[in-house]
Amino acid sequence: MPELEEPLTVEVAAQGDEVVLVLVGELDPHTAPILRSCVDDTVSAGTTSLVLDVAGLDFIDSSGLRVIIAAHKLMDEKGARLVLRGPTDNTRRLLEITGLADHVDLA
Amino acid sequence: MSAGPAAPGGGSADGSARGSTDGSVIRLMIPAELRFLRIARLTAAGIAGDLGFGLQDVEDLRVAVDEMCAALIEDAEPGIDFEVAYQIGDGRLEIEGRCGQAGPPPELHPVARELLSMTADDFSLDGDQDGRRFRLVKQRSDLTV
Numbered sequence: 479m480p481e482l483e484e485p486l487t488v489e490v491a492a493q494g495d496e497v498v499l500v501l502v503g504e505l506d507p508h509t510a511p512i513l514r515s516c517v518d519d520t521v522s523a524g525t526t527s528l529v530l531d532v533a534g535l536d537f538i539d540s541s542g543l544r545v546i547i548a549a550h551k552l553m554d555e556k557g558a559r560l561v562l563r564g565p566t567d568n569t570r571r572l573l574e575i576t577g578l579a580d581h582v583d584l585a
Numbered sequence: 586m587s588a589g590p591a592a593p594g595g596g597s598a599d600g601s602a603r604g605s606t607d608g609s610v611i612r613l614m615i616p617a618e619l620r621f622l623r624i625a626r627l628t629a630a631g632i633a634g635d636l637g638f639g640l641q642d643v644e645d646l647r648v649a650v651d652e653m654c655a656a657l658i659e660d661a662e663p664g665i666d667f668e669v670a671y672q673i674g675d676g677r678l679e680i681e682g683r684c685g686q687a688g689p690p691p692e693l694h695p696v697a698r699e700l701l702s703m704t705a706d707d708f709s710l711d712g713d714q715d716g717r718r719f720r721l722v723k724q725r726s727d728l729t730v
Binding site for chain 2: 485504506507508537539540541543544547568572575576
């Protein structure tokens with residue numbers, strides 16, 4: 479079977495002590511492991527500030543939110559900071575429904 | 586994907602020609618694999634858009650369909666088919682999923698349940714030795730009293 483177009487891309491950019499993961503596409507149970515792996519790698523590298531740029535996310539569901547929750551916990555345990563940058567109205571709505579908006583820094 | 590009438594159509598919710606499709610069922614058959622979830626979402630969004638659902642309703646429907654489909658097929662064995670039937674009603678869409686994976690109804694993660702409670706009007710999961718099923722209802726919020 480031909481390969482389907484990759485529904486999520488994650489670009490990693492280091493800016494000083496800060497690591498930015500730029501997400502473009504759809505974050506669902508199929509693609510969430512891609513982000514989880516990137517987050518794990520970044521946290522393992524000792525980053526003190528992680529930014530998830532989600533402005534390019536066209537879709538997110540509970541599996542994506544769970545990766546963000548896990549990332550927040552990981553960073554929090556290390557005394558590090560997680561920021562969600564540029565959530566769309568829909569992403570922001572889901573963050574609010576689940577209460578995640580109260581725990582994660584939004585920019 | 587196939588379409589056909591399931592029952593005599595009712596009247597139009599908004600008086601438009603869209604009412605002529607009431608009762609129609611659009612069936613989507615896809616492999617029970619997570620990479621095909623987006624096809625089920627896109628189909629739901631396309632149908633809802635054609636029926637005059639507002640943007641927020643369409644976005645909510647994409648999330649709700651995704652959550653229900655994911656719950657049904659997340660641990661499905663390879664080679665199993667998954668059917669999603671979109672039944673057009675009067676100002677509403679009723680969506681049923683059926684997967685040949687035998688077993689009890691899958692448990693929804695609390696985050697998924699929270700999202701579903703805010704994005705769907707009704708939802709249920711079922712399962713037995715014949716397979717797993719879900720039912721999901723989304724109504725046009727602009728027609729809800």
